[in-house]
Amino acid sequence: MSATEPLNTEVIAVSGGELRRIAQDLAELTRDGLSEGDGERCRALLHEAWGAAALCQLHGLRLLFEESTAILRKAAEADLDPARAATALGDVLPLVPRLLDWMVRTGRDNPCLLIPEITALRTLQGKPPVYEYQVLPDIDWPPFPIGGASLADRISEADFRRVLHLYQLGLVGVLRNQNRDKSFDILSRCAGRLADLSVCDAERDYWVLYQLVLGSFAQGGLALRPDRLRLLAAVEKQLRSLAGIRAGKAGNPYPEGLWRAFLALLAMSAAARGGAAPDWLPLPALGFGDEELERTRVEVFDRGETAEPDAFEELGARAVRLRNVLDASQDGQMLAESVLREMWMDCQQIAERTQKLGLDNIARRFREHTETLSEHPGGPQCLTAAQSGAYADSVLYLECALAEFSGEGRPSPEALAAWGQRPLDAVLSGGLASAARNSVLQESGAVLREAKTRIAVLQDGIISDESWRDIDAGFLLLEGAAQMLALEGLAQLLQRAREFVQTSRYHPELGLNDRSRNLDLFADMVISLEVYLDSLRLGRDQQEDSLRIARECAAALRF
Numbered sequence: 001m002s003a004t005e006p007l008n009t010e011v012i013a014v015s016g017g018e019l020r021r022i023a024q025d026l027a028e029l030t031r032d033g034l035s036e037g038d039g040e041r042c043r044a045l046l047h048e049a050w051g052a053a054a055l056c057q058l059h060g061l062r063l064l065f066e067e068s069t070a071i072l073r074k075a076a077e078a079d080l081d082p083a084r085a086a087t088a089l090g091d092v093l094p095l096v097p098r099l100l101d102w103m104v105r106t107g108r109d110n111p112c113l114l115i116p117e118i119t120a121l122r123t124l125q126g127k128p129p130v131y132e133y134q135v136l137p138d139i140d141w142p143p144f145p146i147g148g149a150s151l152a153d154r155i156s157e158a159d160f161r162r163v164l165h166l167y168q169l170g171l172v173g174v175l176r177n178q179n180r181d182k183s184f185d186i187l188s189r190c191a192g193r194l195a196d197l198s199v200c201d202a203e204r205d206y207w208v209l210y211q212l213v214l215g216s217f218a219q220g221g222l223a224l225r226p227d228r229l230r231l232l233a234a235v236e237k238q239l240r241s242l243a244g245i246r247a248g249k250a251g252n253p254y255p256e257g258l259w260r261a262f263l264a265l266l267a268m269s270a271a272a273r274g275g276a277a278p279d280w281l282p283l284p285a286l287g288f289g290d291e292e293l294e295r296t297r298v299e300v301f302d303r304g305e306t307a308e309p310d311a312f313e314e315l316g317a318r319a320v321r322l323r324n325v326l327d328a329s330q331d332g333q334m335l336a337e338s339v340l341r342e343m344w345m346d347c348q349q350i351a352e353r354t355q356k357l358g359l360d361n362i363a364r365r366f367r368e369h370t371e372t373l374s375e376h377p378g379g380p381q382c383l384t385a386a387q388s389g390a391y392a393d394s395v396l397y398l399e400c401a402l403a404e405f406s407g408e409g410r411p412s413p414e415a416l417a418a419w420g421q422r423p424l425d426a427v428l429s430g431g432l433a434s435a436a437r438n439s440v441l442q443e444s445g446a447v448l449r450e451a452k453t454r455i456a457v458l459q460d461g462i463i464s465d466e467s468w469r470d471i472d473a474g475f476l477l478l479e480g481a482a483q484m485l486a487l488e489g490l491a492q493l494l495q496r497a498r499e500f501v502q503t504s505r506y507h508p509e510l511g512l513n514d515r516s517r518n519l520d521l522f523a524d525m526v527i528s529l530e531v532y533l534d535s536l537r538l539g540r541d542q543q544e545d546s547l548r549i550a551r552e553c554a555a556a557l558r559f
Contacts, residue, residue: 012103018052033090061096111135113293113296136286146206151198157243162521162556179534188214213262221271326388335381450470454470463508475498518557521554
């Protein structure tokens with residue numbers, strides 16, 4: 001039965017009748033955990049349910065019942081803790097009656113609805129996840145005709161190792177949900193680099209496809225579920241396999257399963273559904289999208305995969321924007337109405353976020369700023385000295401909180417509430433140095449983001465003195481910040497980066513003698529430094545890895 005075809009009357013009758021009765025018995029049996037004598041009855045019910053699902057070609061349910069039976073078998077053979085087995089079954093089997101009711105009501109099925117639950121059961125057994133192509137048997141999947149040669153034969157060992165290390169850096173950020181936007185940027189950069197260096201069309205298509213899937217994850221066009229995170233980790237294993245081929249080890253670095261998994265994901269993405277996917281990619285016609293899938297999961301199971309952004313990262317970004325506006329206003333500049341509107345939005349969001357976190361005093365101050373901004377008559381406006389001072393104090397108050405709590409681990413509600421009751425004067429007397437350091441690191445990150453934009457222009461072939469001049473000026477500021485913060489290793493790296501920039505600006509025949517490679521390395525260095533500064537600011541343990549990769553990229557520049 002195809003995921004897009006309506007169910008016939010016989011399947012609907014079984015789904016609402018015999019199979020529904022068995023599913024209800026299984027739900028009641030497992031909801032509160034299996035007792036010692038319930039295993040045999042549960043196995044018998046699962047066998048009946050599996051037979052009905054197989055007969056009706058309900059592939060998602062059939063797989064769910066298969067894995068549930070395997071969980072029971074492992075528990076009976078003492079290969080799995082019975083308590084963990086009972087908890088796992090109690091988490092998934094009570095969902096089946098709800099699914100059957102939805103199928104009867106709508107007259108359709110989608111086996112992909114149960115992929116997260118099937119994968120959870122498989123993971124408990126040490127098995128790999130299941131993906132869309134494995135539960136959609138009626139799809140004609142396009143072949144992946146890759147030959148024997150691959151980019152492992154083309155890239156130097158040192159360059160390939162740098163791509164692998166950079167990918168690992170981005171992967172860690174995504175898996176830990178730490179600055180995912182930047183982490184996805186790193187992963188996408190690696191995929192694009194591999195596409196450019198590919199030996200054959202099939203290999204290039206693969207990496208372009210993967211880059212498009214990463215873009216859909218980053219932009220919210222695909223739900224980033226735990227089972228899909230495993231796919232990103234599988235690509236890291238794939239890169240290590242390609243590195244192994246360079247070392248003379250045998251293996252297939254391009255399993256067809258990954259090709260199909262990425263085709264299915266892109267076909268379900270918002271971009272493909274909106275007609276934005278490339279015509280030359282052989283995407284299967286699935287008949288449904290990921291947004292529809294997630295909406296149905298929420299409707300039927302009350303389960304969704306909407307990841308909340310990190311509160312402190314969001315607050316940090318808004319604090320940087322507000323400080324930039326305040327700097328402009330203190331120079332006597334008139335603020336455009338659009339800028340004031342964005343300022344109002346930032347203040348409103350900061351007030352809401354800090355209130356939820358328990359930082360009541362900060363929330364109160366930003367609510368007051370929101371009200372003040374709501375009262376302005378419209379059009380350009382220049383903030384008064386008193387207004388600028390009040391806003392600056394509030395931003396500094398927020399920066400002190402970020403310096404206090406933006407580290408590894410989530411602070412307790414009690415710690416946040418206690419800090420949130422401290423008056424501004426008390427906070428500033430003890431936290432000004434930390435807040436200043438935090439602010440310098442945030443501003444340095446903003447300089448790197450601007451440099452990244454300039455480098456992208458250079459990579460597009462628009463070589464201009466203005467771009468080099470702006471990058472050089474930015475790196476001069478970064479070098480000063482590194483020296484001020486006593487980061488000697490970073491200061492030395494930035495010196496070499498400036499030497500490359502100045503050589504490329506004044507002697508392009510030396511700095512850009514290998515333009516594509518040098519600019520790629522320089523861009524990799526910049527994004528690694530972004531991760532380093534974020535990790536430093538937030539107290540994360542990625543600091544040394546990201547600085548090491550940045551050093552490797554800087555050392556590899558040829559000029």
